[in-house]
Amino acid sequence: MNLIPLFLISLAAVGYETALTRYFAVAKWSEYGYWVISIVMVGFALSGVVLALWRDGFARRAPALMAALPACLVVAAAAGYHFTTTNPFNPLQLQNPATWQPQIWNIAGYYAALLPFFFLAGLFISLSFVRNADHIGRVYAFDLTGAGAGAAGVLAAMFLVHAFYLVPLLLLPLGLAALFMRGPYRLRAVLAAVLALGVSEAVLLLDNEATYNDFKAIYAPLHTPDAKVVATITSPRGDYTVLDDFTERVDTDISNNAGMMGIEGPPRSYGLYRDGNRIAALPSQPGAPDSAYAAAALDALPYMLIPHARVLLAGASGGFRVAEVAHLGAARIRALEPEPVLSGILRHGVGPVMPLAGQAGVQVSGSPPLAGLGRGKYDIIDLSADFLDAAETNATAFSREAIVAYLKALAPGGLVSIPVSIRDFPVYALRMLATVRAALLAAGIDDPAAHVVVYRSAWNVRILIARDGWTAARIDAAKKFCDDRSFDLAWYPGMNVVQARANIYNDLPAVSFDKGEVESGGPDDAIADEAEAVLSGRASPSVAQFNLSPITLDRPFFYAVLRLDHLGTILKRLEILPQAEVGALVNLAVLAQAVVIAVLVLLVPLAVPGRIRSPRAGLVRAVVYFPALALGFLFIEIYLIEKASFWLADRTNGFALVLTGMLVFSGLGSLLSERLADRPRHFVALAVLVVLGWCAAAAVFLQPVMLATLDWPFLARTGLLLALVAPVSVALGLPFPLGLSQTGSTGFLPWAWGLNGAFSVVATPLANLIAREAGFTWVLFCAAILYGIALVTFPAMRKFSAWHDIPAPSAVGE
CATH class of the missing domain: 1.20.1250.20 (MFS general substrate transporter like domains)
Structure with a gap:
């Protein structure tokens, strides 16, 4: 035989x-x-x-x-x-x-x-x-x-x-x-x-x-004049391309008021693509990445509230995020980059991209957040805006269990900063708030709404969790930060949502997924309309249309807000999914x-x-x-x-x-x-x-x-x-x-x-x-x-x- x-x-x-x-x-x-x-x-x-x-x-x-x-x-x-x-x-x-x-x-x-x-x-x-x-x-x-x-x-x-x-x-x-x-x-x-x-x-x-098909993110920049592929990495994790063209810049949310603040926008960079999808910007100049724009960025608020912070940073963003946090005055930075290829680039460089320059007080690790907390205490635990999409397993860093671990690793007065993109659906921010609520309850905190501040631009949201609750002084500082940069506060303890509508910088009207219609009579904030209900555990309008159940290690699906029992509605809205x-x-x-x-x-x-x-x-x-x-x-x-x-x-x-x-x-x-x-x-x-x-x-x-x-x-x-x-x-x-x-x-x-x-x-x-x-x-x-x-x-x-x-x-x- x-x-x-x-x-x-x-x-x-x-x-x-x-x-x-x-x-x-x-x-x-x-x-x-x-x-x-x-x-x-x-x-x-x-x-x-x-x-x-x-x-x-x-x-x-x-x-x-x-x-x-x-x-x-x-x-x-x-x-x-x-x-x-x-x-x-x-x-x-x-x-x-x-x-x-x-x-x-x-x-x-x-x-x-x-x-x-x-x-x-x-x-x-x-x-x-x-x-x-x-x-x-x-x-x-x-x-x-x-x-x-x-x-x-x-x-x-x-x-x-x-x-x-x-x-x-x-x-x-x-x-x-x-x-x-x-x-x-x-x-x-x-x-x-x-x-x-x-x-x-x-x-x-x-x-x-x-x-590559023409809908992939790499297609358009790859076909711009003088675009060049400067490095490639072949791996079972994906096929990586480092692209140089005039459209590549640091992808961060900068205030519309940056010019009035005397701050220039993000610098040019290389783009790192995995399987045709952009996952990071890489420095195009030797030495420490340019980070002068950091103070005008959406994610700068925690560093204004806690100067000289000890920081755990999940996601180095090709080195730019480390440079931004250092520019904002952090005293000590532990940066985690579990995506193996990104981690290797930080250490060894690739093509014309130089390794991340060594800096005093900066430690880079390839551990995921739940393994990289160590035994020390942190003033700020910060998830980078591009961390979620840098690797499929990074979704677990946004789970209820992970947030509970972050809260335990915070020093007194410490903050956890969690990003959410609302470019597609604002409801992702509401689901993240439901996850934050579940984590705070699991950590023994009876009033989750008193420990959360939510602020946003037109495209992105930041959720700040205060281990010891929010003081009036910190809330006032957050208001000033947002007013100076034309960002909007979508929730803080004691917020009057109706009064806040008069001063909205970035209109975010509610959209009915069932009807496919905008439901707004003027400047609005769809996240602010439901944040208190979600944080308090009450039913909100979005529950009828979307899945707002908390993200857990057993259900680590960040992008899973569609309710499949509403399949007919989903198919009618297929073009916007x-x-x-x-x-x-x-x-x-x-x-x-x-x-x-x-x-x-x-x-x-x-x-x-x-x-x-x-x-x-x-x-x-x-x-x-x-x-x-x-x-x-x-x-x-x-x-x-x-x-x-x-x-x-x-x-x-x-x-x-x-x-x-x-x-x-x-x-x-x-x-x-x-x-x-x-x-x-x-x-x-x-x-x-x-x-x-x-x-x-x-x-x-x-x-x-x-x-x-x-x-x-x-x-x-x-x-x-x-x-x-x-x-x-x-x-x-x-x-x-x-x-x-x-x-x-x-x-x-x-x-x-x-x-x-x-x-x-x-x-x-x-x-x-x-x-x-x-x-x-x-x-x-x-x-x-x-x-x-x-x-x-x-x-x-x-x-x-x-x-x-x-x-x-x-x-x-x-």
């Missing part, structure tokens, strides 16, 4: 899936990478259905078919990627009522281009199961470990290869699979693969159409499609007479058992990826370690299943009990352990993570092959494989939506329920038709 081709094709399939996800993140928006997961699993599910319906014919022709598949996969992968890169899909037009219909056809074009590859890959894997039905555990082990190697390999390749050129690299293991074939078709398989490789690599390398909110709608669309596909995969083989023959009780059990395993496995994987991303302060490392670890250790569990096949029900029960016990322990102990070890060295946290992943993954690797070993009836094995794939399509969007609406703990709870269901539906049925009626496998690799 030669399973090396299976290993290589599984490796390439997962690598291709990852490479396509990266393509969408760079060329389009990362949210549309959900389609890739959907297409992958649809292809696998369809292959299982086709093989279930025509099992015997495929089995008889398996040697020739499997020998031809590597070359076919090379061509399908190359053609699929080429047509993906030439697809004119534009997400902005999808959100426009006048232009959305052609984009539906473009989405269908992605499916048409990519589905053939994943169907053929699924067919090779399904045939490997069918042809080696007496060694299912070993086949599944090679499939899983190959997938794990593919995930790890493509992530390693991203350090050297740009996202647009990953697919040509992944054609090599597909061609190599032909070299390991055995039997009479081996020579023809190798020659076909070599020819396919040569033509496909030439097409992809000489005519690579991948590029922020890009960050679109992901939830893509999830819903993929879920709806996935449910339809899962039902078809379930019913079509049953509708064809004689294809799935089994005692009724055994059939019903199996129909529940395999989907439950598919959903439960993916739920645990998604839960672990989220927790690992927070624990390691990096989504890329969290994703890579969890995915690779789970696949490899599950593969070991599957390999172990062959030794346990004599008592399958007993060992499935044991495996499920391990999974249930692990879920219970994770729900209770994982978050406290993570918080207690956040400041441990990276390798120590990595070791703990793998120790956490290993036991449950070994247990997760047992139920699927042990269940398959009991379902030897005609057509059932490939159908069970198809069911697993179809319900895996359902799992990803469903888990993401559960996490968004209820939290990741509920995802884990649902996984435990699903494995409990699998335990009581184990398909212990007699083999209605043995597999020995299939022609014996030849020496071809399967």
